[in-house]
Amino acid sequence: MSLRHAVLGLLAELPRASGYDLLKMFEISLDNVWPATQSQLYGELGKLAKEGMIEVAAEGARGRKEYELTDAGRAELLHWLLEVPPKPARRDDTLLRVFFLGQVGPEAARDFLTKQGKELDRRLADLLDLEGRIKWDDDNLAVYGRLAMEYGKRFMAMRRDWYEWAAKEIEGHERDGS
Amino acid sequence: MSLRHAVLGLLAELPRASGYDLLKMFEISLDNVWPATQSQLYGELGKLAKEGMIEVAAEGARGRKEYELTDAGRAELLHWLLEVPPKPARRDDTLLRVFFLGQVGPEAARDFLTKQGKELDRRLADLLDLEGRIKWDDDNLAVYGRLAMEYGKRFMAMRRDWYEWAAKEIEGHERDGS
């Protein structure tokens, strides 16, 4: 149920935005945190408007509708931000594979883990590169966006290190002959 | 589309299991990796059987149906394990909050981050406790289950550390008066 809060949050940062504008924001700044498709977004905007969380503040060319956060919407955002306990995502595609990796034998398992580690190392390098090229300004999205960036870096590094560790673990088992 | 692979994986480890058996397995060993509800599971078993990935090898009391992996099912499992690139989950409820944390001012933001850090510290302690109480045997599920456990520990520790770091970052901004 958090797509709505992503929308409310964006409308809190940039008052007055159209569905189209918001879609661009999702693509450039929320893509790694909470992706949304165009269909989903327009649907949610309709619902939020009907519930009085946002309202059409102006209409422009080509049927453009500029939405604005209402007091109810802002209240809902703050409530969610501070009072609704965040629930960490539990499904992890990669971990699921690891669970069943015994099915392929230790050599293939070790190769798989090594490969994944290298892949993450590449992705971390890309992220560092991206970070270097971003020009952070001083608004809220930038300050807190930097925190999110650091999270991404630490997350990738943690997974890379774990893959390397796990590959070594399996190597140990390989030598044991188990 | 990975629920089916979780089912195939479990049936590869323990040949011959009913929906009910599998449900128990999901609850005790896959709950933090790939949770599934009863509805979902029975639905998927039906589909997998229709597609020839699994088959009813025996029927027991109370309408019990014991499924077994077919060759096609095993092939699909191996294909998924080694050839389908794992896609990391992208949605993160907590990170989304961080993105909009500027809306509540630096003190409340710092308090939020500190609180989340403490919560993770508690959860990590619980996990370590659980780890101590598990009696690992030597089968595949145990060997690779230990890798998954280590992943969980590292993931929680990483997030705890990041929260503590982020809270300090915000404190810095607080003093700046920004």
Next chain:
DNA sequence: CAGCTCATGTAATACGTTACATGATTAC
């Protein structure tokens, strides 16, 4: 005026959760 971007919406399909519904067998 042709092609791109802006701009909104709907339909079909899949995946996930909660709740409902039913009944057989076992353990006490």
Next chain:
DNA sequence: GTAATCATGTAACGTATTACATGAGCTG
């Protein structure tokens, strides 16, 4: 015999993805 466990299935609803559909306005 009654309560717990075993065992399967369906229905309703919400969320997410992909594809389809349409058209206005700007740029060359």
